[in-house]
Amino acid sequence: MPPEVARDVLGVLRACRALELAMARLYQTLAEAHTGHSAAARLWRKTAREEENHAAQFSLIIDAIPETVVKASIDVRSLESLRSAVEATTEEFHRNLPSIRDALVATLHFEETMDRIHAHKALVFTEPRVQRMFGAMMAADRGHVSELRAALQRHGRTEKGR
Numbered sequence: 001m002p003p004e005v006a007r008d009v010l011g012v013l014r015a016c017r018a019l020e021l022a023m024a025r026l027y028q029t030l031a032e033a034h035t036g037h038s039a040a041a042r043l044w045r046k047t048a049r050e051e052e053n054h055a056a057q058f059s060l061i062i063d064a065i066p067e068t069v070v071k072a073s074i075d076v077r078s079l080e081s082l083r084s085a086v087e088a089t090t091e092e093f094h095r096n097l098p099s100i101r102d103a104l105v106a107t108l109h110f111e112e113t114m115d116r117i118h119a120h121k122a123l124v125f126t127e128p129r130v131q132r133m134f135g136a137m138m139a140a141d142r143g144h145v146s147e148l149r150a151a152l153q154r155h156g157r158t159e160k161g162r
Contacts, residue, residue, distance in 0.1 A: 010062065012072035012123065015079035017058035022086040023110065024051035029090050030107070033097050040100045043151055047107075047144050054137050061130065071124035078117055086110055104152040111145045 027048035034040040061069065089106055098106065125131040 008076075009069045009072045009123075011076045012074055012079070013058055013062050013069065015076045015083070017055045017062065019079055019083045019086070019114065020051050020055035020058060022083045022090070023114070024048045024055065026086055026090045026093070026107065026110070027051060029093050030098075030103050033093060034100060034103070037100060040103075040151070040155075043147060044103075047148070050144055057133060057137055068125050068127045068130045069123050070126050073124070074117055082110070082113055082117070101152065101155050104148055104155060108145065108148050108152065111148065115145070 025048075027044045031041045031044035031048060034044060089110075093103070093106075123134070125134070
């Protein structure tokens, strides 16, 4: 792989890892903020762990098998921009506790944005096992997006019922 391609691939992998870690921090912040609501806090903690696992998978690729990624067709700036938005939202949520509904809306927005620009669409792998690992990671992302949507629907019903 030419050095400039390797550098670009490594930049994308690092930006993806940083984005996953930023999302984990957002979910951890929400878990701390909503400790009085056990179902929401449990969802936030579970999703934070999933994001941490995704970051660890990116670390594995960066540290152990970067040569399996032959192409990165995503702009690092878009990943960094999204990470910055997640970090700004996390800071805002530290300062001003969001409602569970507002937190669900914000996290769903970020998750859907991540899905549009994520590694399964942006990285080309040479090894099928690595491709499968990332496929599983994306399936987990879709799974927690479904959980967040279901929680938003449930929360909307409980608000209307009050």
